[in-house]
Amino acid sequence: MNTLPQPCVATIGFFDGVHRGHRFLIDHVKAEAERSGMASMVITFDEHPRRVLQSNFQPDLLCTLESKRTLLLETGIDHLEILHFNKEMSQLSAREFMKQILQDKFHVRKLVIGYDNRFGHNRSEGFDDYARYGQELGIEVIHNEAFTIDGEKVSSSAIRRMINRGDIGKANRFLGYPYTLMGKVTGGHQEGRKLGFPTANLNLANHAQLVPAPGVYAVRAQLKQSTVWHRGMMNIGTRPTFGGTETTLETHILDFRGNIYGQILQVSFVQRIREERKFDTPSALKAQLEKDKQQIEQRFEKLSDNE
Structure with a gap:
C-alpha cells in the first residue's frame, strides 16, 4: 500500500489458508479500529519463516501467496502489508520487531494477537512479553480468543491434519471455503x-x-x-x-x-x-x-x- 495509516490497529501472522479462525481475528481488528477511529491493518509475510531459517524445510501450505493476498483483501481490511521475510528480519527480537516494524514503519497503536501467535527471534517470547514491550512503546496489545467449531480450535495445523487424512468436508468447514x-x-x-x-x-x-x-x-x-x-x-x-x-x-x-x-x-x-x-x-x-x-x-x- 502506498499510503500508510497513522495510527492504526493491526494484527500480524503468516495466515496460511486465511481460515475462519483468521477471519475471526481480523473481524476483531476491524471492530477495534472502528471503535478507536483508526485504520485496520493485516501484516503478513511472503515466505514461511521456517523455510528461510531451514533451507531444507518444505512447508505444507494451504494456499499460495497470490491466494492469500486475495483472501486477506476480501476480509475488507483497510491495509494489507506483505513483508519480505529474510534472515535479517528473523534475527529481530520481539521488542525490536515491535519498535522498528510495528511502531516506526506502520504506526501501530493497537496490536491484536492471535491466541497461539508468537513472533520475534526463535519465537521465545509470549503474550505477556508483548504486552510489556507494548507498554514501553505505547502500543496496546490485545489478546484474541480462539475460534472454535464443535469445541475444536480452528488452526492451520488442524486443517492440515484433516487434509492429510482426506477429511476434506471438515477441512472445508474450518477453512470457510x-x-x-x-x-x-x-x-x-x-x-x-x-x-x-x-x-x-x-x-x-x-x-x-x-x-x-x-x-x-x-x-x-x-x-x-x-x-x-x-x-x-x-x-x-x-x-x-x-x-x-x-x-x-x-x-x-x-x-x-x-x-x-x-x-x-x-x-x-x-x-x-x-x-x-x-x-x-x-x-x-x-x-x-x-x-x-x-x-x-x-x-x-x-x-x-x-x-
Missing part, C-alpha cells in the same frame, strides 16, 4: 483415456502446497481464463493398477470435451469418495470408476437440492 489446488495441465499416461475417463494431469504451480491424502474425490474444476466451474472426479495416487510409483493428480471433468493441455486449471475439493486401491485388471478399475462417477453425480445433485 473449498480447499483448492492450481496448476498447469500436462501430458499424463493416457490410461484414463483408454478406459473412457480422459483426465487432466495437474502439475502444481506451488509445489509447497499440501496435496490431500490419496484417493478419489468429488471436485469442481475451472480453467483460469473461464468463469465456469465444472463438476469432476479427481484421483490422487500412484496408479497402483498400472504399477505406478510417483504420485499424480488426475482430474476427469464430467460432461466436458476439449484440449486443455498447457492451460491453468484450479480444482476445488468437495468430498473424498474412497481410498486409492489396486485392481486386478483395467476392466475392474473401469467398473469402479463408473460407480465413482455415479456416486459423485449423486453427491452434486444433493448439493444442488440444498442450494
Whole structure:
C-alpha cells in the first residue's frame, strides 16, 4: 500500500489458508479500529519463516501467496502489508520487531494477537512479553480468543491434519471455503483415456502446497481464463493398477470435451469418495470408476437440492 495509516490497529501472522479462525481475528481488528477511529491493518509475510531459517524445510501450505493476498483483501481490511521475510528480519527480537516494524514503519497503536501467535527471534517470547514491550512503546496489545467449531480450535495445523487424512468436508468447514489446488495441465499416461475417463494431469504451480491424502474425490474444476466451474472426479495416487510409483493428480471433468493441455486449471475439493486401491485388471478399475462417477453425480445433485 502506498499510503500508510497513522495510527492504526493491526494484527500480524503468516495466515496460511486465511481460515475462519483468521477471519475471526481480523473481524476483531476491524471492530477495534472502528471503535478507536483508526485504520485496520493485516501484516503478513511472503515466505514461511521456517523455510528461510531451514533451507531444507518444505512447508505444507494451504494456499499460495497470490491466494492469500486475495483472501486477506476480501476480509475488507483497510491495509494489507506483505513483508519480505529474510534472515535479517528473523534475527529481530520481539521488542525490536515491535519498535522498528510495528511502531516506526506502520504506526501501530493497537496490536491484536492471535491466541497461539508468537513472533520475534526463535519465537521465545509470549503474550505477556508483548504486552510489556507494548507498554514501553505505547502500543496496546490485545489478546484474541480462539475460534472454535464443535469445541475444536480452528488452526492451520488442524486443517492440515484433516487434509492429510482426506477429511476434506471438515477441512472445508474450518477453512470457510473449498480447499483448492492450481496448476498447469500436462501430458499424463493416457490410461484414463483408454478406459473412457480422459483426465487432466495437474502439475502444481506451488509445489509447497499440501496435496490431500490419496484417493478419489468429488471436485469442481475451472480453467483460469473461464468463469465456469465444472463438476469432476479427481484421483490422487500412484496408479497402483498400472504399477505406478510417483504420485499424480488426475482430474476427469464430467460432461466436458476439449484440449486443455498447457492451460491453468484450479480444482476445488468437495468430498473424498474412497481410498486409492489396486485392481486386478483395467476392466475392474473401469467398473469402479463408473460407480465413482455415479456416486459423485449423486453427491452434486444433493448439493444442488440444498442450494
